[in-house]
Amino acid sequence: MKNRLRVLRAELDWSQAELAERLGVSRQTVNAIETGKYDPSLPLAFSLARTFNRKIEEIFEAELVRR
């Protein structure tokens, strides 16, 4: 799944570690989500949306191609 996490994070000048701490996950998980290697669970996606004060679909974009 594509996402704008890196851009949103850069706008607030947060490091991956800082975002990870706010989300209560590891930095590895933030990195994996950013690079599109891991799709977060719904609770974590909502938590991300809440952290950036945006809607989930403003952060994530579903890829319609079957992987």
Add this chain to the structure above:
Amino acid sequence: MSEQHPDPDQTESPAEPLYTHPASPFVHTDTSAPAHVDMPALPPAPSTWVIYRTQIEFGLAMLAYLMVLVGSITVLQANPNASWRYVIAVLPVVPAALALSIFVRALARLDELQKRIQMMAFGFSLGATALVTFGYGFLEGVGLPHLSWTFVLPLMAILWGVGTAIFTLRYR
């Protein structure tokens, strides 16, 4: 000389520093962003120290297991017919149970991606251990020396470590 802040409220609001500059390339195009909603926070991620402490505790428990195991085997070899041999023989299970409890607590603290990585590593470890033990079992059938069952757990632990490394790299 101390610096004077004309407007403390403005200097203390870190929310969107990039939007505050008139020349900022970041422009709000969406005014329909949802209002902030207070929701219960996720539990905090364990600090590095908690992770290291868990690894140290687990390592010590495994060391205790190996020491008790070797001690138990030594005592049993010296007293093969003692009436208390069953108690001594089963003694290594105690430190192993300690390691298990440390391990389960550590698993519960992992976040969702780490849990996924661990699940795949366990699957790999289980399958690979089955391959190795069955393979060696077949070789025992044609004359290789018999190995103790107690080799199975260390083998599984090593393969679990290998699996964790493999699947961690996959998400890097």
